[in-house]
Amino acid sequence: SLAQPREGSKLALVIAMLSNEAGASLKSLAEMAGWLPHTTRATLTGLRKRGFLIERVKHHDLGSVYRIAGGPKTPVAA
Numbered sequence: 001s002l003a004q005p006r007e008g009s010k011l012a013l014v015i016a017m018l019s020n021e022a023g024a025s026l027k028s029l030a031e032m033a034g035w036l037p038h039t040t041r042a043t044l045t046g047l048r049k050r051g052f053l054i055e056r057v058k059h060h061d062l063g064s065v066y067r068i069a070g071g072p073k074t075p076v077a078a
Contacts, residue, residue, distance in 0.1 A: 010035075014043060015052075015068070023057060023067030 005011035010033045017024040017032065030040040044066060048054055053069040 011043065015047070018047075018052075018054065018066055018068045020067065023065040025059070025062045025065050027062075029066070 005015065013032060014024075014029055017029060026037060026040055029035075029043075030037055033040065033043075035043070044054055047068075054066055055069040057065050057067070059065045
């Protein structure tokens with residue numbers, strides 16, 4: 001099962017931003033959390049390892065925008 005972060009934690013806020021239909025840029029995530037870019041990228045990697053499907057979309061003004069594509073990955077029955 002997917003471990004949910006503590007409510008109000010930076011990780012919970014990152015997940016909330018990524019859950020938005022519009023997604024979030026690396027810069028906006030880093031600014032919100034007060035993290036450096038490499039810390040923010042490592043957090044995205046950690047979320048992927050926890051089972052979140054995070055997609056990167058190219059945005060013409062913002063560069064790369066990240067968002068959670070769906071719920072946690074679940075095995076598909078054959």
